[in-house]
Amino acid sequence: MILVLGALIIGLSLGLLGSGGAIITIPVLIHGLGIEEKSAIASGLIIVGAISLLSSIKNVRNKTVNWPLFLQFGLTGVLGAYWGATVGERSPAILQLLVLSLLMAIAGIRMLMSMPKAPPTTEHIPWTFSLIAIGAMIGFITGFVGVGGGFLVVPAILMFTHISLSGATATSLLIISVNALIGFVGYFTAKTAYPIDFQWPMIALMIVIGTVSSVLGARVGGRLPRTLIVRSFGFMLITLAILMIGDLIINELSLSHWRKI
Numbered sequence: 001m002i003l004v005l006g007a008l009i010i011g012l013s014l015g016l017l018g019s020g021g022a023i024i025t026i027p028v029l030i031h032g033l034g035i036e037e038k039s040a041i042a043s044g045l046i047i048v049g050a051i052s053l054l055s056s057i058k059n060v061r062n063k064t065v066n067w068p069l070f071l072q073f074g075l076t077g078v079l080g081a082y083w084g085a086t087v088g089e090r091s092p093a094i095l096q097l098l099v100l101s102l103l104m105a106i107a108g109i110r111m112l113m114s115m116p117k118a119p120p121t122t123e124h125i126p127w128t129f130s131l132i133a134i135g136a137m138i139g140f141i142t143g144f145v146g147v148g149g150g151f152l153v154v155p156a157i158l159m160f161t162h163i164s165l166s167g168a169t170a171t172s173l174l175i176i177s178v179n180a181l182i183g184f185v186g187y188f189t190a191k192t193a194y195p196i197d198f199q200w201p202m203i204a205l206m207i208v209i210g211t212v213s214s215v216l217g218a219r220v221g222g223r224l225p226r227t228l229i230v231r232s233f234g235f236m237l238i239t240l241a242i243l244m245i246g247d248l249i250i251n252e253l254s255l256s257h258w259r260k261i
Contacts, residue, residue: 002032003202004209011051011210013233014173015217023104023147026097027240031247037093039197041146042187045085047203048147049180051210052173055218059170066163066171072131073153073175077139081179084143085186089196091144094248100145101244107152108237130160135175142176143183 006028013024025048029040059065088096134156141147153175157168187196 002028003206006032007206007209008213010048010206011055011213011215012217014048014051014055014176014210015214015219023100023107023237024240026100026146027244030097031243033202035199036197037097038089039199041088041093041096042184042196043198043203044146045142045180045184045187046198047206047210049177049184050207051214052177052180054207054211055214056170056174056177058215058218059173062170064166064170065174066167069131069157069161069163069167069171070174072128073135073138073171074178076132076136077142077175077179078182080136080139080141081143081183082139082186084140084145085183086143086190087140088144088146089187089190094251096145097244097248100147101241101248103141103145103147104237104241104244108234108241110234112231112234112238128160131156134160138175139179139182142179143186146183147180 006024010025010028025044026040029035029044030037035043056065134152138152138156141152153172154168157163157172161168163171188198
């Protein structure tokens with residue numbers, strides 16, 4: 001039941017917002033399904049990458065993906081994602097989860113704030129150092145903490161370009177898929193001291209459910225108040241962040257107590 005509900009929420013958020021689903025995947029896997037931290041981070045990347053890629057097929061067919069923008073983010077993003085995965089698989093899981101929790105809180109707060117949107121004046125994207133650098137940074141975050149980075153991609157696109165919101169959302173979804181899948185390759189091929197267990201039946205089921213709910217989310221998204229959707233998801237992210245930080249603190253205090261005995 002938790003698996004189905006988690007996959008539905010992940011897919012719906014990706015379909016409705018073009019982002020957000022990745023950042024709740026790790027809490028669902030760890031706290032909902034009891035997956036070990038490192039395995040959850042690596043598994044989250046393949047789940048989100050596959051859902052985003054399959055959901056992007058419709059956007060490619062409808063020609064809503066801005067390819068020059070995708071290339072600017074993608075060229076450095078894939079390098080950043082692989083590097084982030086390499087650093088992440090050598091880092092303590094508690095550090096990765098702490099960074100993830102802080103990012104969730106920041107993303108939630110941004111969603112609750114009214115964010116100005118760039119006017120849809122043009123779909124032309126000039127090559128700029130800012131977009132390339134941001135692509136690399138978001139790629140690194142993707143690989144390091146196991147999230148797609150869409151909650152950073154969409155605001156960055158709207159801040160530094162003047163494309164439509166639908167174009168930003170569609171392009172974000174494809175960027176998420178590439179970054180997440182490259183990050184997964186980094187974990188899958190790494191020779192690490194941390195054993196990673198991929199539960200493939202669970203992963204496959206979450207991908208199927210998440211893809212279906214993502215398609216449904218994209219269809220109903222235009223009929224719902226976007227402000228309500230964004231703010232509701234913002235509240236959920238902040239709540240999950242607080243719970244995860246609290247859990248990390250409790251676990252660390254428990255370990256410290258046993259070390260003293």
